[in-house]
Amino acid sequence: MSKFLNNKLFRYLSVFLFLNTQFLPVKSSSALAAWALKNNGFLELRTKPNTNLKAYFQRANQIYGDRFWVDFPGELKNPRTIKGNGPIKEIRLGKPNKGKTRLVIEFNEEAYLNPLMWRMVGLNQNRWRIKLFTPKYSFKSIGEGLVEKRIKNIRANQGSSYIKKSVHNYNQLPNVKQNKFSVVLDPGHGGPDPGAIGIGGLRETDVVLEVSKIVEKLLSEKGVKVRLTRKNEVDLDLPPRVSFANNTDADIFVSIHANASRGKRRDINGLETFYFRGWRGRLLAKRIQKQILRVSPGSPDRGVKQGRFYVIKNTRMPAVLVEIGFLTGRLDARRLEKPSHRKRIAYAIAKGILEYLYKVG
Numbered sequence: 001m002s003k004f005l006n007n008k009l010f011r012y013l014s015v016f017l018f019l020n021t022q023f024l025p026v027k028s029s030s031a032l033a034a035w036a037l038k039n040n041g042f043l044e045l046r047t048k049p050n051t052n053l054k055a056y057f058q059r060a061n062q063i064y065g066d067r068f069w070v071d072f073p074g075e076l077k078n079p080r081t082i083k084g085n086g087p088i089k090e091i092r093l094g095k096p097n098k099g100k101t102r103l104v105i106e107f108n109e110e111a112y113l114n115p116l117m118w119r120m121v122g123l124n125q126n127r128w129r130i131k132l133f134t135p136k137y138s139f140k141s142i143g144e145g146l147v148e149k150r151i152k153n154i155r156a157n158q159g160s161s162y163i164k165k166s167v168h169n170y171n172q173l174p175n176v177k178q179n180k181f182s183v184v185l186d187p188g189h190g191g192p193d194p195g196a197i198g199i200g201g202l203r204e205t206d207v208v209l210e211v212s213k214i215v216e217k218l219l220s221e222k223g224v225k226v227r228l229t230r231k232n233e234v235d236l237d238l239p240p241r242v243s244f245a246n247n248t249d250a251d252i253f254v255s256i257h258a259n260a261s262r263g264k265r266r267d268i269n270g271l272e273t274f275y276f277r278g279w280r281g282r283l284l285a286k287r288i289q290k291q292i293l294r295v296s297p298g299s300p301d302r303g304v305k306q307g308r309f310y311v312i313k314n315t316r317m318p319a320v321l322v323e324i325g326f327l328t329g330r331l332d333a334r335r336l337e338k339p340s341h342r343k344r345i346a347y348a349i350a351k352g353i354l355e356y357l358y359k360v361g
């Protein structure tokens with residue numbers, strides 16, 4: 001109720017205004033290149049260099065909750081709404097009028113905000129940061145790595161910061177005791193069953209087989225014995241995958257898949273890892289999930305969950321099923337079609353497995 005009284009004070013608070021010398025032509029694509037709302041409460045934005053952004057805050061009214069938004073020059077092609085969690089109700093990307101892009105963060109009623117304390121900080125000519133809430137809320141980071149298909153000005157800059165973050169020194173994978181552990185990797189689908197079909201015809205069976213083979217190589221180099229349930233495009237049902245694993249002395253079973261959303265929604269991206277039972281399965285899932293998220297900045301964390309998939313339910317050893325992204329999602333698909341990203345994902349899975357083996361073994 002008091003909330004509605006506050007609405008009488010309904011006000012626009014122009015919290016910050018940045019003026020830079022260079023305006024972009026109105027018809028250009030959105031100056032917003034990437035954004036991430038991190039679980040520490042920071043909103044991070046990447047824009048074209050020398051972008052003029054304006055940010056606003058508005059208290060809740062009968063229609064909307066508390067809202068914070070940023071306007072960018074350049075028009076967004078595909079408006080969309082992304083579901084929030086914790087203090088965030090939802091995030092909307094839209095074009096409020098021609099030639100503009102608006103990023104709106106709408107808060108839930110219980111969110112405690114202090115917008116007078118907010119300060120937008122320019123980290124360099126194309127990166128911005130603002131702290132919107134304190135990490136007392138449990139919140140899973142949300143973001144998009146590439147808002148529009150390709151923003152030429154940005155690629156060079158952004159490329160370097162992403163690459164720096166994800167340069168993998170293969171020697172830095174954890175060491176485990178040589179010839180002690182054995183792992184079964186299960187590349188999902190195969191043969192006549194291509195699994196998910198994504199943007200541009202990207203096929204799950206191809207992506208997960210390639211990733212699995214790289215994981216195999218990385219683990220073998222660390223002295224871990226690896227067996228694959230399939231090594232090429234063969235038709236392989238679920239029961240033989242399980243009996244194959246159960247007939248080995250494998251310590252763990254890792255099934256590798258990629259997702260597709262119903263209706264092939266391009267705004268749905270994210271990574272998730274399932275286990276069926278036991279603390280070991282859960283620990284393994286957590287280790288893998290953490291690592292794959294690290295190499296997929298901006299892609300949502302859909303979490304570690306219990307799942308009743310046949311292959312993880314019926315295998316005897318700790319078993320997980322990892323979904324390495326949505327082939328139907330704009331952000332994930334653009335990455336998963338690249339061999340470089342497949343390598344990064346494979347590295348991440350191998351790292352999660354090795355961390356687990358190190359801890360449990």
Ligand SMILES: [Zn+2]
Pocket residue numbers: 188189195196204257258
């Ligand atoms: Zn699958």
